[in-house]
Amino acid sequence: MASFYSRNMLSIAKFQVPIEWSPKTLGDMYPHDLQLYQNVPFGEIMLDELQEICETRLKVLTLVERIHLQKLTMSVSQRKVVLVKELHKEGINEFARLISSPGCKSHTDEDIHIRRRDHVSHFVLRSVVAFNALKKRWFFKQETRLFKWRFSSLNNEGIEQFMRINNFDFTPISQSEKEDIKEYLQMSSPHVNNIDSTQFYKVPFFHVISLVKKRKVFIMNGEAFVPEGEIAFVFVPYYKNTLISSFEAAREDRANLYNDERFIHIFANLENNIHIESTILVQDQEVQKYVSLDQLDKFSETSYPLCMRVLHKALRKNHHLTHGGRVQYCLFLKGIGISLSDAMILWKNEFTKIMDEAMFNKEHSYQVRFVFGQEGSRRDYQPFTCLKIMESIVGPRDYHGCPFKHMLQDILEDELINCGFNALERSTIMNLSKNGQYSAACNKYYEIKHNCFNDTLFKHPNVYFNESVKHHTFYRYHGKIPLSYTYQIIYYHVQN
Structure with missing residues (x-):
């Protein structure tokens, strides 16, 4: 059994005194089906389960890559649908459930269990790839795509909860405010079929530079009015930066485990399961x-x-x-x-x-x-x-x-x-x-x-x-x- 402690990676370098978690504590830690993985996992997990959930996540990421390369003409939502079907075929129903989730309406023990396994598997794989530049880049690409596809499942309530949980203070505009600038919203967002039924968020323009460059948002007083279908452009770059900044700590965490043969074996098996021969990497x-x-x-x-x-x-x-x-x-x-x-x-x-x-x-x-x-x-x-x-x-x-x-x-x-x-x-x-x-x-x-x-x-x-x-x-x-x-x-x- 491995235990997690905030000072180390998953913090499995040492065995700590078992921590008793109340359902309320775990519920507070995992309130949403979509995570930014900014916190270190806590608690205990069996080594067999640790390896199993990480191998499962690698299968998911491999499917993400394959679908991305084979379905380039599809939209994000269409690729996500293909992924969910493939996951059900493979019997990976937990991830299929997470990827299709509209947010956080349900908080059963099973929901909390699945969210925690998602958290732990992501966190461990960061350290698995930390010393291999090619595999780290592969992991980064697939995790970013997976995050984007999962975000596309969120409904308005799920998006607002996600922003509140992660301290993003982006305000949905009122109907009266929308009426005042409706003409400009229609001009800047011609792809939005129904302005009246679409939620728009006020976001500081520097958070959506890519949308500004493409002239896909209306800007007024330094704020961009982002339609719900484009709000992922706010969070995906943030997620990328979070992931990039995490790798240095992941290197240190893995280095701390070099004396533990059990983890050396698990990490070696996981790293060997990452096959990037068919992936073309951006040149140095x-x-x-x-x-x-x-x-x-x-x-x-x-x-x-x-x-x-x-x-x-x-x-x-x-x-x-x-x-x-x-x-x-x-x-x-x-x-x-x-x-x-x-x-x-x-x-x-x-x-x-x-x-x-x-x-x-x-x-x-x-x-x-x-x-x-x-x-x-x-x-x-x-x-x-x-x-x-x-x-x-x-x-x-x-x-x-x-x-x-x-x-x-x-x-x-x-x-x-x-x-x-x-x-x-x-x-x-x-x-x-x-x-x-x-x-x-x-x-x-x-x-x-x-x-x-x-x-x-x-x-x-x-x-x-x-x-x-x-x-x-x-x-x-x-x-x-x-x-x-x-x-x-x-x-x-x-x-x-």
């Missing part, structure tokens, strides 16, 4: 700031994975790529920070060497804008993972796909010769390719190119690119390979 600023259009040739030589190097070289040589190659390479460029305007310049400069500008504008410019989410369904299309690239259908005129899987061996060897690899290096990579170990072949390509040992296979070309740029940046600034790399290289040569 230290990588993005080095990327510009005139550096692509250099990066294709130093930091591109072979799949993207082949595409870039073919584009420069043939001034054309087939549809599959255009999509694969364009999304990769988007992922490393190339803007739509720069991408359009690149494709136009190359294609107009074999066709006139009118033909390019007619047949190809739309696709570039589409890939960047500016045409068609306007989805935020993400760069392809290695798995998706390996699953590509490749024809004789194509250059896309995975070279280690799709290229003929003699052509692959020519590419490796062009990269400057010697016979032994080429043989090592090609043997892995022949044996179907495509990811291992790509990893070996990286190790040889960067003169280092890499113990984690790449599952995304943009991750490969980021790691390569970081490696070269370190080498350029320090004038030598990191000492850890040196030891790894020595170990590698001894073992091989």
Whole structure:
């Protein structure tokens, strides 16, 4: 059994004297189905239950991510409905109940129990991801989406209770006040079907800057008049800031548990259950700031994975790529920070060497804008993972796909010769390719190119690119390979 104490994370680093809770105390602590998770959980919980509720929450967050990526054209409320259906299918009825809740009308023992499990599972997972930047970012994204979807279930009473509980002093305007500015509310909120039946809240304008930028709210005397359907724009940024500020304490809390083998085991299992291979993460600023259009040739030589190097070289040589190659390479460029305007310049400069500008504008410019989410369904299309690239259908005129899987061996060897690899290096990579170990072949390509040992296979070309740029940046600034790399290289040569 673990007990919680405010000084530590969940405060499970120490076993405290059991705390007796009266229903009134727990009811006061959990008065609403939606929480900001600002307070530390108190009381006791069995270790088995702790692991179970955290694993369940990870399943929920994984579903949130999957639905977000598959249902990009749906509204928040529509995605929430899909999520609730999936949760019922999976038998995760507690979360389905929380996500559909209009607020806080019911306060049964079961309600309090479910709210507490929600609180504890969120709080523990903060510390699970605290030391892994990629998984922390994944957790942050999914929790923010989940909060937004849950908020969309709240009715007016639920919203007002949520504001009161969390000390948000935003005033719903009276009917007479609404009548005085009705014309302005209709102009600023054309998406609101019935102004008379819609609740509006007075909010200091700086709380809804995103709505102000989009001109979706009426402002008077420094206050924005926010319709109930947009009030989430007030609380989601606040929730994000709360979550971001919590991670530093979560790191410290987890560090305090390193001597307790039970929690080491639980945390390791939970962290291993977070799979982010299919998630495209916003690139690190230290990588993005080095990327510009005139550096692509250099990066294709130093930091591109072979799949993207082949595409870039073919584009420069043939001034054309087939549809599959255009999509694969364009999304990769988007992922490393190339803007739509720069991408359009690149494709136009190359294609107009074999066709006139009118033909390019007619047949190809739309696709570039589409890939960047500016045409068609306007989805935020993400760069392809290695798995998706390996699953590509490749024809004789194509250059896309995975070279280690799709290229003929003699052509692959020519590419490796062009990269400057010697016979032994080429043989090592090609043997892995022949044996179907495509990811291992790509990893070996990286190790040889960067003169280092890499113990984690790449599952995304943009991750490969980021790691390569970081490696070269370190080498350029320090004038030598990191000492850890040196030891790894020595170990590698001894073992091989």
